[in-house]
Amino acid sequence: MTTLRFEHGTVHAETDAAEADTALADLPNVEVDPRSGGFRAPAMYYADLRDALVAAGIDFEDRIAPVVDSDRSLSTTYDLRSYQRDALDSWLDADSRGVVELPTGAGKTVLAVAAMAAHSVPTLVVVPTIDLQDQWLRELETEFDVPVGRFGGGEQTQESITVSTYDSAYLRADDVGGDFGLVVFDEVHHLGGEGYQDIPRFLAAPARLGLTATFERPDGEHERVAELVGRRLYRLDVDDLAGDHLADYEVRRVEVELTAAEREAYDEAQSTFVNYLRSSGLSMQSGSDYQKLVMRSGTDPRARKALLAKQRARDVMMNSEAKVDKLARLLARHREDRVIIFTASTDLVYRISRRFLVPPITNETGTKERREILARFRDGTYDTVVAANVLDEGVDVPDANVGILLSGSGSEREFTQRLGRILRPKSDGSTATLYELVSVETAEERVADRRR
DNA sequence: TTGACTCAACATCCTTTGCTACAA
DNA sequence: TTGTAGGTTTCCATGTTGAGTCA
Numbered sequence: 170m171t172t173l174r175f176e177h178g179t180v181h182a183e184t185d186a187a188e189a190d191t192a193l194a195d196l197p198n199v200e201v202d203p204r205s206g207g208f209r210a211p212a213m214y215y216a217d218l219r220d221a222l223v224a225a226g227i228d229f230e231d232r233i234a235p236v237v238d239s240d241r242s243l244s245t246t247y248d249l250r251s252y253q254r255d256a257l258d259s260w261l262d263a264d265s266r267g268v269v270e271l272p273t274g275a276g277k278t279v280l281a282v283a284a285m286a287a288h289s290v291p292t293l294v295v296v297p298t299i300d301l302q303d304q305w306l307r308e309l310e311t312e313f314d315v316p317v318g319r320f321g322g323g324e325q326t327q328e329s330i331t332v333s334t335y336d337s338a339y340l341r342a343d344d345v346g347g348d349f350g351l352v353v354f355d356e357v358h359h360l361g362g363e364g365y366q367d368i369p370r371f372l373a374a375p376a377r378l379g380l381t382a383t384f385e386r387p388d389g390e391h392e393r394v395a396e397l398v399g400r401r402l403y404r405l406d407v408d409d410l411a412g413d414h415l416a417d418y419e420v421r422r423v424e425v426e427l428t429a430a431e432r433e434a435y436d437e438a439q440s441t442f443v444n445y446l447r448s449s450g451l452s453m454q455s456g457s458d459y460q461k462l463v464m465r466s467g468t469d470p471r472a473r474k475a476l477l478a479k480q481r482a483r484d485v486m487m488n489s490e491a492k493v494d495k496l497a498r499l500l501a502r503h504r505e506d507r508v509i510i511f512t513a514s515t516d517l518v519y520r521i522s523r524r525f526l527v528p529p530i531t532n533e534t535g536t537k538e539r540r541e542i543l544a545r546f547r548d549g550t551y552d553t554v555v556a557a558n559v560l561d562e563g564v565d566v567p568d569a570n571v572g573i574l575l576s577g578s579g580s581e582r583e584f585t586q587r588l589g590r591i592l593r594p595k596s597d598g599s600t601a602t603l604y605e606l607v608s609v610e611t612a613e614e615r616v617a618d619r620r621r
Numbered sequence: 622t623t624g625a626c627t628c629a630a631c632a633t634c635c636t637t638t639g640c641t642a643c644a645a
Numbered sequence: 646t647t648g649t650a651g652g653t654t655t656c657c658a659t660g661t662t663g664a665g666t667c668a
Contacts, residue, residue, distance in 0.1 A: 336629095336630085339630095359631080361631095362630070362631055362632085363630090363631090364629090364630065364631085365630090365631085387632095387633090388632095442636095443636070446636070446638095447636095447638085450639095450640060451636095452636070452637095452638070452639065452640080453635045453636045453637090458635070458636090459633095459634055459635050460634085462634095462635090463634075476634090479634080479635090480634085483634085513633095535624085558632090558633095578632085578633055578634080579633085579634090579635075580632080580633065582632095583632095583633090612635080612636085615635075615636085615637095616635085619635085
C-alpha cells in the first residue's frame, strides 16, 4: 500500500507498486528518497502528490489529510459585504489558494472566518504580532465557540484552530505542519522575508489564504509569496471603498522650509554624499544600488563617510524645526479632532511629546503602558498621540480623523498603513485628513513622491 | 508571573546623470 | 545597435518585534 506521511516539514510517499512510482516520478519538486526508497517533497507539495495518485487511480493511505469532524463543522453568522463575497468566491474558485488584498478596515478577518467556515478543517492562522494574535483569538473564540490554540506569547497549545505568530510558526512548522488543512496568513507580505518563507514550505495545508493591504514588495519578493500561497486573486484599494465602507479622505501636502542653519547642514551633508557617488561612478537608481554602497562602506572609508553624511542629511530634512512649528499650527487648528502624529524617529517622538504634552509611543514603550495610552485615546481622555513606526501595523489603534505625517520612508506600504489609521467610517460622515509635511528642496520631495 | 535583558530577524536605506561588458 | 545586467563568504544606521533566559 502506498502511504503519504508528514515528516519534518516534508511529505514522504512510501510506495510498493510500480504504478505509484510512475505517477510520482515525473512530478516537479518531488525527489527519490534513496534512504527509504520512496519519494519526498517539501510539505507544501502534498496536494500535488495526493492529486497525482488520485489521477492515476492508485489506492493509497493518506496519513496527512486532517480528519474532519462532522459534529464540529464551523458556521458563521457574519453577513458578508458584496466585495467580501466576491473575494471569497474568487478564492474558492482558485482551488482555495491565493491572496486577497483589501485596505485596512475593510474586514479581512471576516473574510477569513467565512473561508474557515467554508472548509471546516483544522486551521492555522499566522499573524505578525502578539497584539494581532490577541485580536484573532477573541474574534475566533466568539465566532466559532470552540477552543482556539495559541503558538507564541509564551504559550504553545494546539487546537483544531490555532493562532500563531510568524516567529512561532517558523519554530513549529516542521513539527506540526501536517496537522492543518487550511492556513491563513494575516499580513501575508511578511512571507517575503527569507526565513519566514520556510513556514509555507513546511506546511502541508492544501488550502491557503493570504491577507494583506499591501501585497507588492519593493524587493519583488511578492512573486515568491505568490508561489508559496497562491497568486493575488482579488484586490481593492482605499479609493474603491472610500465614501462607502471607509471614510472619505483627503491628503494635503504641506511644504516647509528648513531654517538657515538646517539648510547649511543639509547641503553640506548631501553634497558629501552626491560628490562621492559622482567620483566613485556609482549610480543610484534603485535600492540595490544603495545596497552596493552599503557593502562598499564596509571596506571603503570614503563610502562609509558618504553613507553617514546621507544619514545626517536625512535627519535634518525629516526632523526639521520648521516641521515642529508647523505641527503647532496644525494641532491648534484641529483642537477638536482626534489626531495621530507619525514620525520616522524616536527622538522626534519624544521631542514632540515634551513640547506639546502628548503621550508618546515607541518601541521603548512597554506593552502595559502602550495599552493604557491607546485605551485613553479610545475613551477620549487623550485626543492626540505621537508615534514612530509602532502604530503602522499589527496594533489595534483606535480611530482618528486626522493624521499628520511628520516624517516617513518612501515605502508605499507604510503610507497605506498610516492612511488606513484614519479611514474608519465617521458617524457624522465627515472627511478624514492626512497631512504630509515635506521639507522643500530636499530629497524628501522624492521620498514623498515615491510612496504615493 | 513579571520585568529586564539579549539576540535574531525583518524593513528601510535612493540621484537627476549615464559606466562597462555582453547577448541578441 | 540596442537592451540589460552588473562581484561579495554581507550589512553603514535606526526602528521594531518575538523568543528565550534569568533573576
